Amino acid sequence: MVLGALDRPVVRFSEGGLAFEADVCKGHKTGHFLDQRDNRARLRKVSTGARVLDVYACTGGFSVNAAAGGAKLVHRVDVSSPALAAASRNMALNRSLPQVRRCREEDTAGDAMAVMAGLTRSRRRFDIVVVDPPAFASRRAHVPRALRSYGSLTELALQLVEPGGLLVQSSCSTRVGADEFESAIRGAAERSGVRLTEVARTAHGVDHPVGFAQGAYLKAVFAKVWPLHR
Numbered sequence: 001m002v003l004g005a006l007d008r009p010v011v012r013f014s015e016g017g018l019a020f021e022a023d024v025c026k027g028h029k030t031g032h033f034l035d036q037r038d039n040r041a042r043l044r045k046v047s048t049g050a051r052v053l054d055v056y057a058c059t060g061g062f063s064v065n066a067a068a069g070g071a072k073l074v075h076r077v078d079v080s081s082p083a084l085a086a087a088s089r090n091m092a093l094n095r096s097l098p099q100v101r102r103c104r105e106e107d108t109a110g111d112a113m114a115v116m117a118g119l120t121r122s123r124r125r126f127d128i129v130v131v132d133p134p135a136f137a138s139r140r141a142h143v144p145r146a147l148r149s150y151g152s153l154t155e156l157a158l159q160l161v162e163p164g165g166l167l168v169q170s171s172c173s174t175r176v177g178a179d180e181f182e183s184a185i186r187g188a189a190e191r192s193g194v195r196l197t198e199v200a201r202t203a204h205g206v207d208h209p210v211g212f213a214q215g216a217y218l219k220a221v222f223a224k225v226w227p228l229h230r
C-alpha cells in the first residue's frame with residue numbers, strides 16, 4: 001500500500017551494486033521482486049560466458065545479474081510486454097559495465113510453457129535456464145495441480161539446458177513445501193532421462209525474516225544437468 005502522493009512512481013535503486021527502476025504503483029508486488037536478491041547474486045557468480053534463458057523474467061533481475069556476471073546472451077520470457085520493456089530499461093541502466101554492454105539481449109513475450117516448447121522446436125540450447133513462475137497454489141487443494149505444473153516446467157526447461165548446464169527453478173507458493181517441490185523437479189528429471197546434481201537449495205533473502213511458517217514461501221533449487229549415463 002502506498003500512502004500519500006508520489007511525484008514520480010518510478011523509483012531508482014541499487015541491488016548488489018546494480019541499478020534498477022521499479023514502478024512502485026503499477027508494478028507487480030513492490031515493483032521489483034526483492035525476495036530473489038540473494039539468488040540473483042548467486043547466479044551472477046556463475047554466469048561468465050553463459051547463454052541464459054530467464055523464464056518469467058518480469059523486470060529482469062536475473063538477466064541483469066547474469067549480464068553483470070559476464071553472460072554472453074540473456075533471453076527473457078514473460079507474458080507481460082510492459083514487464084519486458086522494464087527489464088530492457090534495467091539492462092540499459094547498467095550499460096556503464098562493459099560486460100553488460102557486451103551481453104546480447106533477446107525477448108519473447110508470451111506464455112512461458114508455449115515459448116519454451118517453441119524454443120525447443122527451434123533447437124535452441126542454453127547454459128543456464130532460470131524458471132521463476134508466479135504462485136501456483138493459493139489453497140492447499142491446489143497443491144497437487146501446482147506440483148504437476150512445476151514438473152511440467154522442469155521437463156520443458158531440461159530440454160533447453162545444455163548437458164553440464166544449470167537449472168535454477170523456484171516456487172513462491174506458500175503451500176508447496178521445499179521437499180515436495182524438490183521431488184516434483186526430481187520426478188521430471190527422471191522422466192526426461194537426465195541426472196541432476198543439486199548445487200544449492202535456497203530461500204528468500206535475509207531481509208525476509210521468517211517469523212511464522214507461511215513466511216517461508218520462497219524455495220529455489222540450483223542443479224547441474226547431466227545425461228543419465230555419464
Ligand SMILES: C[S@@+](CC[C@H](N)C(=O)[O-])C[C@H]1O[C@@H](n2cnc3c(N)ncnc32)[C@H](O)[C@@H]1O
Pocket residue numbers: 028032033036055056057058059060061062077078079080083110111112113132133134135172
Ligand atoms: C514471480 S514473478 C517473476 C520475478 C522475476 N523472475 C524477478 O526476478 O523479478 C512472475 C512473472 O511471471 C509472469 N507471468 C505470469 N504468468 C505467465 C505465463 N503464463 N507465462 C509467462 N509469464 C507469466 C508475470 O508477468 C511476472 O512477471
